[in-house]
Amino acid sequence: MNVVNDSPRRQELIRVAAHLFVQEGFDRTTVRMLAQEMGIKSGSLFHHFRDKQAILCAVIEEGTHNALAIAHEALAQCDNDAEMRLHAMARAHLQTLLTDRNAHVVALYEWRRLDGDSRDHLSHLRDAYEQLWQEVIGEALEAGLIRGDKFLVSRFVLGALNWTVRWYDPDGVHSPEALAGELIDMLGAPVKTPA
Amino acid sequence: MNVVNDSPRRQELIRVAAHLFVQEGFDRTTVRMLAQEMGIKSGSLFHHFRDKQAILCAVIEEGTHNALAIAHEALAQCDNDAEMRLHAMARAHLQTLLTDRNAHVVALYEWRRLDGDSRDHLSHLRDAYEQLWQEVIGEALEAGLIRGDKFLVSRFVLGALNWTVRWYDPDGVHSPEALAGELIDMLGAPVKTPA
DNA sequence: CATTTACACTAGCGCTTGCTTGGTTAGCCT
DNA sequence: AGGCTAACCAAGCAAGCGCTAGTGTAAATG
Numbered sequence: 001m002n003v004v005n006d007s008p009r010r011q012e013l014i015r016v017a018a019h020l021f022v023q024e025g026f027d028r029t030t031v032r033m034l035a036q037e038m039g040i041k042s043g044s045l046f047h048h049f050r051d052k053q054a055i056l057c058a059v060i061e062e063g064t065h066n067a068l069a070i071a072h073e074a075l076a077q078c079d080n081d082a083e084m085r086l087h088a089m090a091r092a093h094l095q096t097l098l099t100d101r102n103a104h105v106v107a108l109y110e111w112r113r114l115d116g117d118s119r120d121h122l123s124h125l126r127d128a129y130e131q132l133w134q135e136v137i138g139e140a141l142e143a144g145l146i147r148g149d150k151f152l153v154s155r156f157v158l159g160a161l162n163w164t165v166r167w168y169d170p171d172g173v174h175s176p177e178a179l180a181g182e183l184i185d186m187l188g189a190p191v192k193t194p195a
Numbered sequence: 196m197n198v199v200n201d202s203p204r205r206q207e208l209i210r211v212a213a214h215l216f217v218q219e220g221f222d223r224t225t226v227r228m229l230a231q232e233m234g235i236k237s238g239s240l241f242h243h244f245r246d247k248q249a250i251l252c253a254v255i256e257e258g259t260h261n262a263l264a265i266a267h268e269a270l271a272q273c274d275n276d277a278e279m280r281l282h283a284m285a286r287a288h289l290q291t292l293l294t295d296r297n298a299h300v301v302a303l304y305e306w307r308r309l310d311g312d313s314r315d316h317l318s319h320l321r322d323a324y325e326q327l328w329q330e331v332i333g334e335a336l337e338a339g340l341i342r343g344d345k346f347l348v349s350r351f352v353l354g355a356l357n358w359t360v361r362w363y364d365p366d367g368v369h370s371p372e373a374l375a376g377e378l379i380d381m382l383g384a385p386v387k388t389p390a
Numbered sequence: 391c392a393t394t395t396a397c398a399c400t401a402g403c404g405c406t407t408g409c410t411t412g413g414t415t416a417g418c419c420t
Numbered sequence: 421a422g423g424c425t426a427a428c429c430a431a432g433c434a435a436g437c438g439c440t441a442g443t444g445t446a447a448a449t450g
Contacts, residue, residue, distance in 0.1 A: 009397090025307060027222030031438060035431080044398050052438065109304060112220060148381040152369075156378055159358025160351040167350055172346075183351055184345040188383055204427085226408060238410080239428045247408065 010048055011062075013038050016058045016100035026056055027111040030142035056110060057118040063103025064125040067096045071132055082136075082143035089136045093161050098170050105165050133158060146187045157183070208233050213254045213297035221251055245371075251305060251312040258298025259320040262291045266327055275330075279337035284331045285375035288356050294366050300360050314361055319382040341382045342359060352378070 016037050020029045031052055035042040048057045050180040078084045097104055105128075125131065134154045140146050146153060160183060168179070211232050215224045226247055230237040246251045269287040273279045294301055302321075309317065329349045333339050341348060355378060363374070 025222065027220065028308075032436090040397085041399060042438090043400075044264065046439065048268060048398060109307075113223075124217065149376060152374075152377050153381055155358065155362055156355040156381060159356070159361075160354040163354025163449080164203060166354075180348075182343060182347050186341070186348055186382060227405080227406090235427085236429055237408090238430075241409065242427060325425095 003145065010058075013048055013101075014055070017055045018063075018106055019063055021059060021106045021110060022102045026106070026113045032105070053113075053115055053118060056106070057122065058111060059103055059115070060111070060122055061125065062095075062106045063070050063100045063107050064122065064129065065181065066100050067093070068129050068132075070096050071129065075132075075136070081163075082139040083145055085136050085144065086140045086184060087180060089133060090161065090183055091177055094164065094168075094176035094180055097161075097165055097168070098176055101165065101170075108162060108165065130154070130158065153187075157187075205253075206342055209250070209253050209257055210245055210297075214300055216220070216251065216254060216301045216360055217297045221301070221308045223258075229363055232275045238343065248308075248313060249309060252300070252317065255296055255302045255306070256310070256320065258291075258295045258302050259317065259324065261295050261323050262288070262299070262360060263386075264329070265291050267323065270331070271329075272291065277334040278340055280331050281335045281379060282375060284328060285356065285378055286354075289359065289371035289375055290361055293371055295368075296360065296365075303357060303360065323341075325353065335342070352382075 017029075017034055020034060020037055022035070023029075031045055032042045034055070035045045037043070049058070071089060071092045074088040075085055078088050111119075134150060137154045137157065138147070138150045141148070141150055141153070164179070168174075174182070197300055210274070212224075212229055215229060215245075217274045227237045228239055229250070230240050233240070240250075244253070266284060269283040270280055273283050291342070306314075329345060332349045332352065333345045336343070336345055336348070359374070362370075369377070
C-alpha cells in the first residue's frame with residue numbers, strides 16, 4: 001500500500017512474488033509457496049506484508065510505477081517532435097514489458113483480484129499512464145502522422161502493445177525498437193530511429 | 196471434453212458458468228457457487244461434468260467454436276474481395292465479443308488455468324481462428340490495402356480487437372460495425388460498408 | 391549495559407475447497 | 421407393469437487455505 005518502500009529485502013520479495021503470480025496465477029499461489037520461494041517460512045511473510053492482497057498490490061504498483069518513469073524519461077529526450085514522441089512511447093512500452101515483464105503480466109491478468117481500496121489506489125497510476133498515451137496520440141493526430149479518433153486509436157494501440165506479452169519473444173528476431181517501428185509503420189507514420 | 200454435446204441442460208449450465216467465471220474468476224468460483232447459480236446442489240454438478248476443469252474447458256470450447264463459425268459464415272458472403280473480407284472478419288470478431296462476451300473473456304483471462312490436455316485440445320481451435328486472420332490479412336497486404344509483415348500485423352490487430360473487451364460498451368455510441376470500420380481505417384484502408 | 395527493532399521461527403486454529411459416496415426421484419420405452 | 425436412465429440430493433472426507441499467536445535471536449540504538 002505504501003507508495004514508496006525501498007527496503008531492498010522487500011523489493012526482492014516482490015520480484016519473487018511477481019514470478020510466482022505469473023507462473024501459477026494469484027489465487028493458486030499460496031502463501032506457503034511464496035514463502036518457500038523466498039527462503040522463509042509462511043508465517044514470516046506477514047512481517048513484510050499485511051496480507052496476501054498487499055503483495056499483489058505491491059507487485060502491480062512496482063510495475064506501473066516503473067512504466068510511468070520510463071515513459072516520462074523517454075519523452076523528456078524528444079524535444080517536441082510528435083513523431084519522435086510517438087516512437088519513444090512505443091519503444092518505452094515494449095522495453096518495460098521486457099524488463100518488468102512479470103509485473104506487467106500480473107497487472108494485466110490479476111487486476112480483478114485486487115480489493116476495492118488497492119484498485120482505487122492503483123487506478124490513478126494506470127490512468128496517468130493511459131493519459132500520457134492519449135496526449136502523444138493526440139499530438140500525432142494533429143501532426144497528420146496517423147488518423148482516427150484520439151481515444152479509439154489510443155485503445156487500439158494499447159491493445160496491440162499489451163497483447164505482445166502473449167507472443168513476444170525477447171530472444172527472437174525482433175528488438176523492442178524494431179517492433180515499435182513496425183507497429184507505427186503499420187499505422188501510417190514513416191519509421192524513424194531515435195536521436 | 197466432448198467436441199459436441201448438445202444436451203440443452205448442459206449448455207445452460209455452461210452459460211451460467213461462463214457468467215460466474217467472468218464475475219469471480221475461475222479459481223474463486225467454487226463448485227458450490229456454480230451449483231447454486233444453476234439451481235442444483237454441488238454434488239449434482241459432477242453428474243454433468245467430470246470435474247471443475249471440464250466446465251472451464253466447455254465454456255472456452257463453446258466460445259471459440261462460435262467465433263470460428265461466425266467468421267466462416269461472414270467470409271462466405273464476401274465473394275473474393277480482399278477489402279470486404281477484411282471488414283467482414285473485423286465485424287465478425289466484434290460481433291462474437293458482443294454475443295458470447297462471457298465465454299471470450301474467460302478464454303482470454305483463464306486460459307492458463309487449463310490443464311495440459313484441455314489446452315492441447317483447445318489450442319487447435321484457437322490456432323484455426325488465428326490462421327483465418329492471417330489469411331485475410333495476407334490477402335489485404337497483397338492487395339495493397341495495408342502494409343507490414345503478415346504475422347506482426349495479424350498479432351497487432353488481434354491484440355487491438357481482443358483488448359476491446361476491457362473498454363467496449365455495447366450500449367455506447369459505437370456499433371460493432373462502426374468500430375470495425377474505425378480500426379481498419381486507422382490501418383490505412385478506406386472504410387466501406389458491407390453488401 | 392539495557393532496550394528496542396527487524397526478521398525469522400513453530401505450531402496450529404478455523405474454515406473452505408473439490409470431489410465422492412450411496413441413495414432417491416421422475417419420466418420414458420416396451 | 422416393470423425396467424432403465426438421466427438428474428438430483430444429503431452428508432461428509434481429506435486436504436489445503438490464509439492468517440495468528442507467541443517465541444527466539446542477532447544487530448542497532450539509547
